Amino acid sequence: AQSVTQLDSQVPVFEEAPVELRCNYSSSVSVYLFWYVQYPNQGLQLLLKYLSGSTLVKGINGFEAEFNKSQTSFHLRKPSVHISDTAEYFCAVSKTSYDKVIFGPGTSLSVIP
Amino acid sequence: DGGITQSPKYLFRKEGQNVTLSCEQNLNHDAMYWYRQDPGQGLRLIYYSQIVNDFQKGDIAEGYSVSREKKESFPLTVTSAQKNPTAFYLCASSKDRGDYGYTFGSGTRLTVV
Numbered sequence: 439a440q441s442v443t444q445l446d447s448q449v450p451v452f453e454e455a456p457v458e459l460r461c462n463y464s465s466s467v468s469v470y471l472f473w474y475v476q477y478p479n480q481g482l483q484l485l486l487k488y489l490s491g492s493t494l495v496k497g498i499n500g501f502e503a504e505f506n507k508s509q510t511s512f513h514l515r516k517p518s519v520h521i522s523d524t525a526e527y528f529c530a531v532s533k534t535s536y537d538k539v540i541f542g543p544g545t546s547l548s549v550i551p
Numbered sequence: 552d553g554g555i556t557q558s559p560k561y562l563f564r565k566e567g568q569n570v571t572l573s574c575e576q577n578l579n580h581d582a583m584y585w586y587r588q589d590p591g592q593g594l595r596l597i598y599y600s601q602i603v604n605d606f607q608k609g610d611i612a613e614g615y616s617v618s619r620e621k622k623e624s625f626p627l628t629v630t631s632a633q634k635n636p637t638a639f640y641l642c643a644s645s646k647d648r649g650d651y652g653y654t655f656g657s658g659t660r661l662t663v664v
Contacts, residue, residue, distance in 0.1 A: 479639075479657075479658070480657050480658065481641055481655030481656050481657045482655040483655070484652040487652050538596065541593050541594040543591070543592065544593050
C-alpha cells in the first residue's frame with residue numbers, strides 16, 4: 439500500500455529565509471505527486487504537481503518541488519518566504535490517474551517576522 | 552467562476568441527531584470525495600463517487616452515508632452512529648482522471664454539543 443511521510447510536523451522560519459518541506463513516499467510503481475496548501479479554516483489549494491517529465495516542478499506563489507525517484511522524495515522549496523506563506527502544507531501521491539490520492543499528515547509552516 | 556460550495560460553514564449538532572452537509576460543484580467534474588480532518592491527522596477519506604448513482608466507502612465510512620443523485624451534488628450525512636463526529640469536513644472533486652489534482656471546497660466545521 440502507498441503511504442506518504444512528512445517528517446516535519448512543524449517548521450518555523452524567519453521571513454525572507456529559504457524553506458524546504460520534506461516529503462517521502464512509498465510505492466513500487468510510478469506515481470503522481472502533489473503539494474497542497476491549506477490556510478486556516480479553508481480548504482486545500484493545489485500548489486503544484488508532478489506527473490512525468492522534468493523532475494523540477496514549479497508551482498504557484500513561488501514554490502517549486504523536485505522529484506527524486508531513487509530517494510522516493512518530493513521536497514517542496516521556496517527561496518524566500520513571506521508572512522502570507524504561513525499555512526499547512528500537504529504532500530499527496532496517487533499510483534495512476536484513476537487512483538485515489540493519499541495525503542500525508544501535513545507540515546505546519548510558520549513564518550516569523 | 553467555477554468551484555465547490557460547501558454549506559454551512561459551521562454546524563452544531565446535538566448528540567443522537569443526524570445532520571447533512573452539503574457539497575455542490577459547477578466544474579463538471581465526474582468524481583467527488585468527502586474527507587474528514589482532525590488536528591495532527593491529515594485528511595482521511597470517508598466516501599467517494601466516480602459517477603452518478605455510484606459511490607464507494609473510504610477508510611472511515613462507519614457512521615456516515617452519502618448519495619450521488621446528480622453530478623453536481625454529493626451530500627454527506629453524519630449519523631448518530633458516528634461516535635466522534637466533531638471535525639472539519641472537506642469536500643473535493645476531480646475530473647475523471649485524477650492527474651489534474653483535486654479542487655476542494657472551503658469546508659464545514661461540525662461540532663457536537
